[in-house]
Amino acid sequence: MTGIKDVAERAGLSVATVSRALSGKGNVSPTSRERARAAAAELGFVLSYHASSLASGRTHNVGLVVPSVHRWFFSAVIEGASAALLEAGYDLTLYNIGENPAHRQSVFSDFLLRKRVDAVIAVSLELSEDEIEQLHAVHRPIVGIGGPLPGASTIRIDDSGIALKATNHLLGLGHTKIAHITGHEAYDQDFHLPGTRRSGFEKAMNDAGCPVRPEWIVSADFTIEGAYAAARQLLASAPERPTAVFAASDEMAIGTILAARDFGLRIPDDLSVMGIDGHDLGNVLGLTTIDQDAKGQGALAVRTLLGAINNGLVLEPADTEHPTKLVVRTSTAVPKPGTS
Amino acid sequence: MTGIKDVAERAGLSVATVSRALSGKGNVSPTSRERARAAAAELGFVLSYHASSLASGRTHNVGLVVPSVHRWFFSAVIEGASAALLEAGYDLTLYNIGENPAHRQSVFSDFLLRKRVDAVIAVSLELSEDEIEQLHAVHRPIVGIGGPLPGASTIRIDDSGIALKATNHLLGLGHTKIAHITGHEAYDQDFHLPGTRRSGFEKAMNDAGCPVRPEWIVSADFTIEGAYAAARQLLASAPERPTAVFAASDEMAIGTILAARDFGLRIPDDLSVMGIDGHDLGNVLGLTTIDQDAKGQGALAVRTLLGAINNGLVLEPADTEHPTKLVVRTSTAVPKPGTS
DNA sequence: CTCACAACTGCAAGCGCTTCCACACACTAC
DNA sequence: GTAGTGTGTGGAAGCGCTTGCAGTTGTGAG
Numbered sequence: 001m002t003g004i005k006d007v008a009e010r011a012g013l014s015v016a017t018v019s020r021a022l023s024g025k026g027n028v029s030p031t032s033r034e035r036a037r038a039a040a041a042e043l044g045f046v047l048s049y050h051a052s053s054l055a056s057g058r059t060h061n062v063g064l065v066v067p068s069v070h071r072w073f074f075s076a077v078i079e080g081a082s083a084a085l086l087e088a089g090y091d092l093t094l095y096n097i098g099e100n101p102a103h104r105q106s107v108f109s110d111f112l113l114r115k116r117v118d119a120v121i122a123v124s125l126e127l128s129e130d131e132i133e134q135l136h137a138v139h140r141p142i143v144g145i146g147g148p149l150p151g152a153s154t155i156r157i158d159d160s161g162i163a164l165k166a167t168n169h170l171l172g173l174g175h176t177k178i179a180h181i182t183g184h185e186a187y188d189q190d191f192h193l194p195g196t197r198r199s200g201f202e203k204a205m206n207d208a209g210c211p212v213r214p215e216w217i218v219s220a221d222f223t224i225e226g227a228y229a230a231a232r233q234l235l236a237s238a239p240e241r242p243t244a245v246f247a248a249s250d251e252m253a254i255g256t257i258l259a260a261r262d263f264g265l266r267i268p269d270d271l272s273v274m275g276i277d278g279h280d281l282g283n284v285l286g287l288t289t290i291d292q293d294a295k296g297q298g299a300l301a302v303r304t305l306l307g308a309i310n311n312g313l314v315l316e317p318a319d320t321e322h323p324t325k326l327v328v329r330t331s332t333a334v335p336k337p338g339t340s
Numbered sequence: 341m342t343g344i345k346d347v348a349e350r351a352g353l354s355v356a357t358v359s360r361a362l363s364g365k366g367n368v369s370p371t372s373r374e375r376a377r378a379a380a381a382e383l384g385f386v387l388s389y390h391a392s393s394l395a396s397g398r399t400h401n402v403g404l405v406v407p408s409v410h411r412w413f414f415s416a417v418i419e420g421a422s423a424a425l426l427e428a429g430y431d432l433t434l435y436n437i438g439e440n441p442a443h444r445q446s447v448f449s450d451f452l453l454r455k456r457v458d459a460v461i462a463v464s465l466e467l468s469e470d471e472i473e474q475l476h477a478v479h480r481p482i483v484g485i486g487g488p489l490p491g492a493s494t495i496r497i498d499d500s501g502i503a504l505k506a507t508n509h510l511l512g513l514g515h516t517k518i519a520h521i522t523g524h525e526a527y528d529q530d531f532h533l534p535g536t537r538r539s540g541f542e543k544a545m546n547d548a549g550c551p552v553r554p555e556w557i558v559s560a561d562f563t564i565e566g567a568y569a570a571a572r573q574l575l576a577s578a579p580e581r582p583t584a585v586f587a588a589s590d591e592m593a594i595g596t597i598l599a600a601r602d603f604g605l606r607i608p609d610d611l612s613v614m615g616i617d618g619h620d621l622g623n624v625l626g627l628t629t630i631d632q633d634a635k636g637q638g639a640l641a642v643r644t645l646l647g648a649i650n651n652g653l654v655l656e657p658a659d660t661e662h663p664t665k666l667v668v669r670t671s672t673a674v675p676k677p678g679t680s
Numbered sequence: 681c682t683c684a685c686a687a688c689t690g691c692a693a694g695c696g697c698t699t700c701c702a703c704a705c706a707c708t709a710c
Numbered sequence: 711g712t713a714g715t716g717t718g719t720g721g722a723a724g725c726g727c728t729t730g731c732a733g734t735t736g737t738g739a740g
Contacts, residue, residue, distance in 0.1 A: 001455075001478070003696060014720045019698060026699085027717055046449070049456040050399065051696035053390040054725045061433075069418050070620065075409045082409070082436040086443050091451060093401075094434040096422040103426050109386070111431065115341075116389040138341070228624045258624055261601065280410065284568045284598055343726060354690045359728060366729080367687055391726035394695050 002043045011039035022047065061091040062305060063117035065107060065125050069096050071222060072251055072279050073294050077123050077145055080298025088306055093117060097125070113138065119305040121298075122149060124193070141308040141315040143301045148192060155301055155320045157292045159193055162324050163200025163248070166274055166290055169326060170244045171208045173334050175272060178205065179216035179234055179242035181227055181252045194219070197248045197276070216242050220252055227255030235263050235271075243335040244272035250279035250289050257285060257331065268333035278327065286330035297322050342383045351379035362387065401431040402645060403457035405447060405465050409436050411562060412591055412619050413634050417463050417485055420638025428646055433457060437465065453478065459645040461638075462489060464533075481648040481655035483641045488532060495641055495660045497632045499533055502664050503540025503588070506614055506630055509666060510584045511548045513674050515612060518545065519556035519574055519582035521567055521592045534559070537588045537616070556582050560592055567595025575603050575611075583675040584612035590619035590629050597625060597671065608673035618667065626670035637662050 004022075008015045013032055020026035021036035028036075039045075053059045064081055066074045078094070085092045093116065095107045108131055112120060120135060124146040127135075132151045135142050144154040170178050180201045183194030198217070205212045218234045220226035227247060235241060247253035253275025257267055265271045267286075275282075278291030300322065308315040344362075348355045353372055360366040361376035368376075379385075393399045404421055406414045418434070425432045433456065435447045448471055452460060460475060464486040467475075472491045475482050484494040510518050520541045523534030538557070545552045558574050560566035567587060575581060587593035593615025597607055605611045607626075615622075618631030640662065648655040 001696095005696080015697080016699075016720055016722095017718080020719090023698085027719090029718060032718080046453050046455075048394075048696055049454040050390045050393040051725090052698070054388075054394050054727085055696075055698040057698090057725075059390065069409065069415045069422070070412075072410075075415060078409050078434070079436060079438070082434065083438060083440075083443070086435075086446065089450065091456065092434050092436075094418070094422065094432050095426075096419060096432075098419070098423060100423075103423075106426065110429065113386045114389040115386075116431065224621055225624050255624070281564055284565050284595070341726095345726080355727080356690055356692095356729075357688085360689090363728085367689090369688060372688080388726055391695090392728070394697085395726075395728040397695075397728095 002045050004045070004047070006043055007036065007039045007045050010043065011035040059116060059118050060089060061093055061117050062302065063093045063095060063112055063120045064123070065095040065097060065120065066123045067097050067125060073146065073277060074123055076294030077298035080295035081121060081302050084299040084302035088302070118309050121145065121301045121305065141305055143304055143315070145297050145301055146193065151317055153304060153315050153318050153320070155297050155322055157322050157324050159196035160200035162276060162290050162292070163197040164204045165326060166246050166276060167201045167204035169288070169328070170246060170272060170274065170332065171204060171210065173272065173332060175244040175335050176210045177242045178210070178244045178246060179218070181230055181245060181247040181256060182217060182219045183222050183248055184219045194248060201246060220255070222249050222251060224251045224255040224258070227252035228259050231256040231259035232262065235259060235265070243339050244332070247273065247275045250275035250277035250282055250287060253287055253289065254279070254281060254285060257287070267331050269336060272332040272335070274332050282327070282329065288329045288332040289327050291325045291327050293322065342385050344385070344387070346383055347376065347379045347385050350383065351375040399456060399458050400429060401433055401457050402642065403433045403435060403452055403460045404463070405435040405437060405460065406463045407437050407465060412617060413486065414463055416634030417638035420635035421461060421642050424639040424642035428642070458649050461485065461641045461645065481645055483644055483655070485637050485641055486533065491657055493644060493655050493658050493660070495637050495662055497662050497664050499536035500540035502616060502630050502632070503537040504544045505666060506586050506616060507541045507544035509628070509668070510586060510612060510614065510672065511544060511550065513612065513672060515584040515675050516550045517582045518550070518584045518586060519558070521570055521585060521587040521596060522557060522559045523562055523588055524559050534588055541586060560595065562589050562591060564591045564595040564598070567592030568599050571596040571599035572602065575599060575605070584672070587613065587615045590615035590617035590622055590627060593627055593629070594619070594621060594625060607671050609676060612672040612675070614672050622667070622669065628669045628672040629667050631665045631667050633662060633664070
């Protein structure tokens with residue numbers, strides 16, 4: 001393999017100068033810089049990643065920890081982060097925790113701590129303060145997306161406000177019999193999202209003087225499949241059907257739409273459905289939703305981290321609220337006369 | 341930071357012995373091994389990734405290149421590969437090429453070649469022979485999934501045979517008026533999949549003596565959205581409607597189902613639909629499909645690569661055919677009397 | 681009892697870069 | 711003139727490990 005030494009030789013410069021020329025740091029005369037570049041290009045030389053990481057302590061690599069790669073939100077965050085990192089010349093090391101708790105443990109202790117990454121993005125992942133402490137101890141900035149991360153910076157949306165806004169959209173159309181599909185409690189422990197959205201829903205209902213009917217609040221696991229099952233139950237068992245469903249995620253809204261189809265319910269005539277996310281399928285299904293720009297959140301996380309790395313400053317724990325946008329499509333409408 | 345030196349000191353051993361004890365390579369007495377382990381544990385010591393990579397030339401890191409993270413097949417491959425790698429103590433560096441051709445270029449030249457990875461998995465990605473040559477030159481085994489990769493090992497399914505099988509399922513039910521949703525030609529250049537599946541479809545039709553009607557072959561981009569649009573066109577414009585649709589992927593089959601809904605067509609009564617993949621949503625939608633176990637393909641790629649790395653042997657270019665399975669659900673049925 | 685050989689251990693030489701430091705040189709300022 | 715500043719350069723010391731080599735000890739065979 002050609003090393004920086006070969007380049008130096010060919011360019012008639014010292015290794016030190018070539019290193020500076022190629023990295024852009026330090027003072028190098030334009031002539032030398034050009035010569036170094038030319039020599040490197042001619043030899044097809046590429047810096048050894050590990051050698052420069054070892055010497056400089058910078059890895060040019062960001063770790064992204066996600067609970068799953070299948071759910072839309074996570075894919076979108078990955079996509080946004082990936083593009084931003086590629087642009088900046090950074091690698092993205094993906095840690096897909098999955099269901100296996102042992103994986104979570106090993107990701108943390110064996111991987112993140114091995115100085116492999118300059119920074120960590122944790123998506124909907126609860127790290128203990130202890131773990132964050134450890135990460136801080138090795139000077140690795142962290143940002144969390146989609147959930148509180150004690151002691152770390154986070155990017156999040158106003159979950160409660162968003163749910164309020166969504167519910168108000170339904171109420172504004174004239175619905176009063178509104179059901180809510182929330183996340184399982186288990187998820188709540190980790191990132192509190194279901195509870196927060198649910199409370200926004202309840203607040204809107206209360207403010208409007210509409211009763212919140214416990215049998216119309218069902219929970220699922222945030223997947224289409226899970227919500228499909230939950231919605232079937234909701235639509236089948238209720239003595240009286242709601243005229244609208246507000247799902248805590250687009251995937252769960254989609255599951256609801258599919259379930260409604262099984263009951264011969266037309267959307268929005270018989271049932272209005274809305275979600276939260278901005279899922280790609282929303283367009284096809286005409287899903288009314290609140291777009292939370294997950295891709296943008298991923299990109300923002302990267303920018304935040306890169307900024308911190310480059311300025312060498314410790315990332316102050318800060319909460320950045322990402323903007324959201326109500327997108328009205330055809331899955332919500334005024335309830336049929338006589339049903340509300 | 342605590343280094344291996346600290347561990348050695350604490351354990352009363354030399355750095356060399358600790359290194360051997362921790363890595364499991366070379367001969368170390370059980371006593372020393374235990375002492376090294378204990379000292380490492382007490383100090384919370386973790387090997388520096390870059391230092392050991394630099395010294396050993398092994399990165400314990402595999403690069404996975406995908407065209408997108410949103411499409412089901414790619415997510416599934418990522419999931420399978422990720423779990424297998426985590427299990428083996430390897431990192432996964434994800435390169436999401438996306439639409440941007442510049443990204444593709446930089447991923448290849450700047451990233452893959454920087455000795456960051458021990459091996460490369462390329463999913464549905466066409467590398468030129470030249471590029472593969474370069475990768476081989478740095479002794480990086482490659483395996484391709486879902487498309488031919490000249491000079492590299494590949495894992496693939498029998499695309500033509502699978503399409504034949506799928507079409508025969510439809511024919512066996514009594515359908516003769518069968519449409520096909522294929523991939524765009526542009527995809528064909530890269531990994532030939534649409535063309536191969538299409539030819540399997542045509543062969544089955546010809547063998548059965550059924551005419552292949554050009555207006556019943558439409559193409560889309562493998563996404564739900566894309567196929568939705570294509571299927572709408574198919575179902576709207578044809579002077580006569582097909583009784584069954586065979587889509588080249590589950591996502592396109594799902595798009596078709598959604599489109600059919602818009603026309604008031606019931607499935608499978610008015611229209612049978614089947615796909616290829618084994619998409620998670622298949623269950624909910626009752627989609628008949630041919631399961632190609634994408635997760636398994638990802639895991640297999642990892643096992644193949646790890647085997648090659650550990651045995652130090654060059655990976656012989658070989659074509660592994662992954663098994664597939666017809667899964668009959670409720671989206672396909674005997675055509676309505678009088679329609680076939 | 682000697683020798684061959686295996687098992688174990690430590691020394692030290694790298695792995696391929698980055699960066700501190702010293703030095704040379706060209707300026708401007710007094 | 712000297713001192714002070716800034717720029718450009720190379721030497722060389724690491725970064726924190728792995729591993730070849732050589733040395734020590736223990737074992738069974740001859």
